[in-house]
Amino acid sequence: MTETAGPGAAPEPSGWVKSWRWLASLDLTKPPAPVLRWLGIVFIAIGYAAAGAPTQLGDWLWPVILAGALILPDIAGFAVGGFRLDLRQAQDDIATLRQEVNAQARASSVAGVAIGDDAIAAWTDALIRAARQATSDQASGAAAPWPPPGSGSRARQSTASPDRT
Amino acid sequence: MTMADIWLTTAAEAAFSELQATSPDQADAVSDAINTIIAADGRRIDLPGAPAAEPFLAIEPRDPDAPAVLYRHAANGEPGKWLVVSLMNREDYRAARQAEQALATTPPAVRDLVNGVVAGTVATANLTPKAGTVTVTHSGAASTTTNPDKPS
Numbered sequence: 001m002t003e004t005a006g007p008g009a010a011p012e013p014s015g016w017v018k019s020w021r022w023l024a025s026l027d028l029t030k031p032p033a034p035v036l037r038w039l040g041i042v043f044i045a046i047g048y049a050a051a052g053a054p055t056q057l058g059d060w061l062w063p064v065i066l067a068g069a070l071i072l073p074d075i076a077g078f079a080v081g082g083f084r085l086d087l088r089q090a091q092d093d094i095a096t097l098r099q100e101v102n103a104q105a106r107a108s109s110v111a112g113v114a115i116g117d118d119a120i121a122a123w124t125d126a127l128i129r130a131a132r133q134a135t136s137d138q139a140s141g142a143a144a145p146w147p148p149p150g151s152g153s154r155a156r157q158s159t160a161s162p163d164r165t
Numbered sequence: 166m167t168m169a170d171i172w173l174t175t176a177a178e179a180a181f182s183e184l185q186a187t188s189p190d191q192a193d194a195v196s197d198a199i200n201t202i203i204a205a206d207g208r209r210i211d212l213p214g215a216p217a218a219e220p221f222l223a224i225e226p227r228d229p230d231a232p233a234v235l236y237r238h239a240a241n242g243e244p245g246k247w248l249v250v251s252l253m254n255r256e257d258y259r260a261a262r263q264a265e266q267a268l269a270t271t272p273p274a275v276r277d278l279v280n281g282v283v284a285g286t287v288a289t290a291n292l293t294p295k296a297g298t299v300t301v302t303h304s305g306a307a308s309t310t311t312n313p314d315k316p317s
Binding site for chain 2: 119120122123124126127128129130131132133134135136137138140141142143144145146147148
């Protein structure tokens with residue numbers, strides 16, 4: 001049984017697109033790519049030697065470009081004048097940075113879990129309960145001076161020291 | 166300063182009367198705590214509903230089971246200098262205190278969220294200049310009238 005694409009499905013990519021995607025997915029730093037690349041360079045050198053060394057400077061251009069493209073994945077960096085691009089170092093830095101970002105993201109996530117919805121809900125509930133009682137009692141209005149008449153409470157300044165916590 | 170400087174809300178008075186009937190020892194402890202109001206300020210507790218210039222203060226009586234005394238400076242139009250607002254169940258008071266302390270260590274976003282929920286949930290008091298009159302509205306923002314000349 002074959003499945004047919006629905007009306008909203010993306011169109012099938014063309015052969016060129018497929019080829020480009022396959023090429024882009026290749027990792028030229030992993031075997032056997034390095035061996036093949038260096039073999040290519042050797043073949044270019046042999047071919048040029050067999051044909052005779054070029055005498056014109058322009059004749060060196062294409063083999064140099066080709067050899068450069070083949071050797072590019074193995075180049076650790078460039079240094080031109082005062083400008084230096086350290087590709088390996090940049091890759092390592094990016095990898096380190098990615099690890100740090102991920103570690104921070106995990107830490108933030110753990111902190112969120114540590115606080116937890118339950119704890120926040122409990123705090124909110126406790127404060128709402130206290131605030132409701134306070135506002136409700138406050139709304140009943142000032143009714144009587146202290147001590148209430150007939151209460152028998154001691155209307156004096158106490159020497160007791162209640163906890164002010 | 167006289168004891169008449171301290172007033173009780175109707176709710177606080179009723180709670181105190183009930184406490185005298187049911188637990189005289191706790192009532193004595195609460196009485197002592199209220200008597201100390203004029204000597205020194207209690208500990209501030211940030212609950213919504215209090216007039217902006219007169220935040221709630223609290224004293225815990227020496228009896229650990231006695232209710233906490235919630236009070237504040239009297240606002241404009243209220244009699245006396247101090248108003249005992251409420252006698253709060255000790256467990257509720259402790260829970261609110263713990264929540265307040267825990268929130269202080271949380272990120273501002275969490276704190277703002279909880280405070281916003283609490284402020285939006287409870288009624289806000291709207292004190293009118295007429296003595297002894299306190300109306301309650303359920304709008305989001307408190308519209309309070311306080312006395313700026315009153316010492317804090």
